[in-house]
Amino acid sequence: MSVKEKIDVPVMAELAARGEQPEYLFWVGCAGAFDDRYKKVTRAFASILNHTGESYAVLGTEETCTGDPARRAGNEMLFQMQALQLIELFDSYGIRKIITICPHCYNVFKNEYPDLGGNYQVISYLDYIEGEISAGRLNPGLEKFNGVKVTYHDPCYLARANNITEPPRNILRLLGANLIEMKRNRHFALCCGAGGGQMFKEAEKGEKEVFIERTGEALDTGPDLIATSCPFCMVMMTDGIKYKNREEDVKNYDIAELIAQSLGN
Amino acid sequence: MIANLIFSLLLILAVVLFTANIRHIARNIKMGRSIRINDQKPRRWKTMAWVAIGQSKMTTRPLSAILHIFVYVGFIVINIEMLEILFDGVFGTHRVLAFTGAVYPVLISVFEILAVLVILACIIFLARRNIVRLRRFWTGEMTLWPRSDANIILVTEILLMSSVLVMNAADGILQIRGNEYYAAVGSFLISDMLHPLFAGMSDSGLVALERSTWWFHIIGVLIFLNYIPYSKHFHIFLSFPNVYYSNLEPAGKMSNMPTVTNEVRMMLDPSAPANDVAGEDGAVETFGASDATELTWKHLMDAYTCTECGRCTSSCPANITGKKLSPRKVVMDVRDRVEELGIHRRKNKGDLNDGKDLFGRITDEEIWACTTCGACVQECPVNIDPLAVILELRRYQVMEKAAGPGEINATFSNIENNGAPWQFSSEDRLEWTGN
Numbered sequence: 001m002s003v004k005e006k007i008d009v010p011v012m013a014e015l016a017a018r019g020e021q022p023e024y025l026f027w028v029g030c031a032g033a034f035d036d037r038y039k040k041v042t043r044a045f046a047s048i049l050n051h052t053g054e055s056y057a058v059l060g061t062e063e064t065c066t067g068d069p070a071r072r073a074g075n076e077m078l079f080q081m082q083a084l085q086l087i088e089l090f091d092s093y094g095i096r097k098i099i100t101i102c103p104h105c106y107n108v109f110k111n112e113y114p115d116l117g118g119n120y121q122v123i124s125y126l127d128y129i130e131g132e133i134s135a136g137r138l139n140p141g142l143e144k145f146n147g148v149k150v151t152y153h154d155p156c157y158l159a160r161a162n163n164i165t166e167p168p169r170n171i172l173r174l175l176g177a178n179l180i181e182m183k184r185n186r187h188f189a190l191c192c193g194a195g196g197g198q199m200f201k202e203a204e205k206g207e208k209e210v211f212i213e214r215t216g217e218a219l220d221t222g223p224d225l226i227a228t229s230c231p232f233c234m235v236m237m238t239d240g241i242k243y244k245n246r247e248e249d250v251k252n253y254d255i256a257e258l259i260a261q262s263l264g265n
Numbered sequence: 266m267i268a269n270l271i272f273s274l275l276l277i278l279a280v281v282l283f284t285a286n287i288r289h290i291a292r293n294i295k296m297g298r299s300i301r302i303n304d305q306k307p308r309r310w311k312t313m314a315w316v317a318i319g320q321s322k323m324t325t326r327p328l329s330a331i332l333h334i335f336v337y338v339g340f341i342v343i344n345i346e347m348l349e350i351l352f353d354g355v356f357g358t359h360r361v362l363a364f365t366g367a368v369y370p371v372l373i374s375v376f377e378i379l380a381v382l383v384i385l386a387c388i389i390f391l392a393r394r395n396i397v398r399l400r401r402f403w404t405g406e407m408t409l410w411p412r413s414d415a416n417i418i419l420v421t422e423i424l425l426m427s428s429v430l431v432m433n434a435a436d437g438i439l440q441i442r443g444n445e446y447y448a449a450v451g452s453f454l455i456s457d458m459l460h461p462l463f464a465g466m467s468d469s470g471l472v473a474l475e476r477s478t479w480w481f482h483i484i485g486v487l488i489f490l491n492y493i494p495y496s497k498h499f500h501i502f503l504s505f506p507n508v509y510y511s512n513l514e515p516a517g518k519m520s521n522m523p524t525v526t527n528e529v530r531m532m533l534d535p536s537a538p539a540n541d542v543a544g545e546d547g548a549v550e551t552f553g554a555s556d557a558t559e560l561t562w563k564h565l566m567d568a569y570t571c572t573e574c575g576r577c578t579s580s581c582p583a584n585i586t587g588k589k590l591s592p593r594k595v596v597m598d599v600r601d602r603v604e605e606l607g608i609h610r611r612k613n614k615g616d617l618n619d620g621k622d623l624f625g626r627i628t629d630e631e632i633w634a635c636t637t638c639g640a641c642v643q644e645c646p647v648n649i650d651p652l653a654v655i656l657e658l659r660r661y662q663v664m665e666k667a668a669g670p671g672e673i674n675a676t677f678s679n680i681e682n683n684g685a686p687w688q689f690s691s692e693d694r695l696e697w698t699g700n
Contacts, residue, residue, distance in 0.1 A: 008698075009698045028697070030686055030687065033689075033694040033696070034687055034689045034694075039697035042697045043699075058695075060694055061694050062691075063684075063691070063694055064685070065680045065686060069680070069686050070676075070680055071519055072637045073659060073673050073676070074656065074659030074660040074661075074662060074663035074664065075663045075664065075669075075677050076522045076525045076552065076660055076664060077525055077528070077529065078677055078680060080522075080525050080526055080529040081532070081681075082684075084526075084530065084533060107517040107518075110517075111514070111515045112518055112521070115521040116521070156638040156639060156640075157517050160517075160638065160639045160643055161515065161517025161518075162515065162516070162517055188325070188580070188643070190580075190582055191582040191638035191640065193636060194636065195637050196636040196637030196638070197637075197673055198636050199686075200672055200673060200675075200676040200686055201670050201676075202672065203588070204589065204590070204633060205588065205589075206587035206588035206589075207586055207587025208587065209586065210582045210586050210636065212586075213585060213586050214582075
């Protein structure tokens with residue numbers, strides 16, 4: 001799917017102007033909006049929402065940072081500025097359910113906004129996809145990944161922080177992938193190295209970068225494909241694959257992209 | 266008679282000293298910021314039963330889990346024998362529990378089996394530390410004292426357990442020989458096998474051996490009891506309350522700062538009434554922590570509970586890749602700092618300002634290498650939260666000192682000005698749709 005091709009995505013403000021209230025807010029996140037690689041994941045997930053005929057909208061230009069990186073880097077003031085303004089915006093649209101493709105946004109909405117008065121049903125896109133498949137509204141083609149060797153890298157903020165470990169694995173198995181686990185997986189997975197503000201700064205001095213260590217663990221499984229479910233993990237794994245000169249034979253895709261591919265998009 | 270008196274005096278001295286040590290530590294822990302943790306009691310008891318008593322989080326590393334169970338069960342069960350020794354010591358009786366008849370040799374045999382398992386476990390533990398030299402026992406903060414502390418504990422336990430076995434062996438031979446002071450109470454499973462070692466000794470020699478190992482054991486226990494508060498071994502007491510007071514919030518959640526909410530609300534809407542959400546004691550709160558007194562008492566209890574096993578550090582992505590950050594060091598630094606401040610306070614009539622702080626021990630390089638992945642929190646067998654301390658230090662640096670790394674400050678500006686951590690315009694947020 002080319003990025004140039006236009007994709008129809010409902011925008012919250014336009015719906016509100018017509019007096020419509022969608023079921024879900026699809027929260028894209030900063031990486032989903034601005035990172036060239038991750039924009040493809042955003043498109044893939046939007047195409048899934050369109051495929052299932054979901055009632056949803058994005059905030060578009062009204063979206064802003066959740067404040068998550070600020071809080072984790074110690075700037076509570078900035079975090080709460082962002083959070084309180086967003087909660088006000090959500091309230092103005094009567095938003096109750098949020099689907100996110102970013103684990104960091106997911107975690108902050110689900111676990112940290114309630115303290116500031118923002119209570120929503122927060123749904124990870126992985127849970128959504130698994131649910132839609134079992135409800136029969138999403139029927140991915142099963143042959144596309146038959147026998148493809150896939151290893152899945154758990155993002156800290158889905159697995160360790162929020163116990164979301166099985167939906168991505170169930171989805172991969174359903175796609176026919178030959179799922180191979182890394183030694184450290186699920187709650188014990190090694191971080192990609194980008195959390196806690198590290199994405200936005202140079203790493204401290206050490207023997208090697210965390211992403212190289214983790215990509216090494218992934219490559220040790222001998223995969224055709226490394227599946228990820230977080231924008232920062234994707235940057236790290238893709239960089240790691242490049243660092244190890246394995247771009248030719250090992251791909252890195254997000255779970256949403258694999259589903260979209262199997263749908264023929 | 267004199268022996269009973271000496272014993273009683275030693276016992277009283279040991280208990281008095283121990284009580285003083287505990288009070289010192291309790292006062293130090295209370296140096297921390299006050300917070301109330303009295304919610305969800307049933308869940309807290311359940312967590313304590315599962316994690317502390319049941320040691321559920323140890324199982325991720327099966328070998329050390331099994332060996333630790335030997336020592337742990339041994340410690341608890343053999344304490345029943347301690348009761349007998351204490352009674353005998355004070356009242357001059359010999360093996361007072363022997364009135365239990367046929368049960369008694371079974372009881373002693375169980376103790377002896379456990380003693381052997383404890384010795385075995387401690388030998389393997391010593392080998393892992395000193396011969397195999399597992400990385401987590403030798404990195405960074407594992408300087409001479411922490412390494413020696415571990416060895417002292419292990420050697421002491423081996424000596425204490427061995428003395429019981431030798432004592433029982435001597436006792437057993439004297440029983441067989443029909444010595445009038447050593448009533449036949451039945452045979453003991455393990456120490457019976459040691460009889461050949463001492464069979465050549467005279468009655469008086471055996472009595473001397475039995476008495477000296479008895480005294481060695483009990484004096485050893487009383488000294489060890491008073492060593493523990495200075496040692497990482499203090500976890501044998503604090504694990505239970507520390508797990509009870511665990512952070513029960515979702516693992517990904519970072520603590521909220523209500524005082525900041527108040528300020529932010531006023532900034533966003535100056536007409537809003539100022540809610541009184543200042544610190545519980547009404548004082549102006551420091552944002553984050555620069556010293557132990559600005560951490561909560563729970564963070565300080567964490568520090569005293571730490572047994573320096575290093576599971577946190579060995580699973581920390583920063584540490585694994587050779588960075589300076591080590592969650593265990595952060596926790597050990599907090600304890601050392603609290604101790605230092607406690608001594609200063611005692612010498613200076615309650616003064617808590619010695620001109621030093623945590624940043625004298627924990628550097629920027631460590632604080633800013635954390636990815637907040639939570640692996641350290643997940644790993645800790647006694648639910649210590651090193652990440653919470655790192656976050657409080659970051660908060661202090663950023664909000665009180667505006668001293669974060671340059672790139673992080675740039676990220677903050679981007680979020681403030683562009684609503685994203687990067688310098689992109691929010692007008693472009695729908696570019697991905699291909700419009």
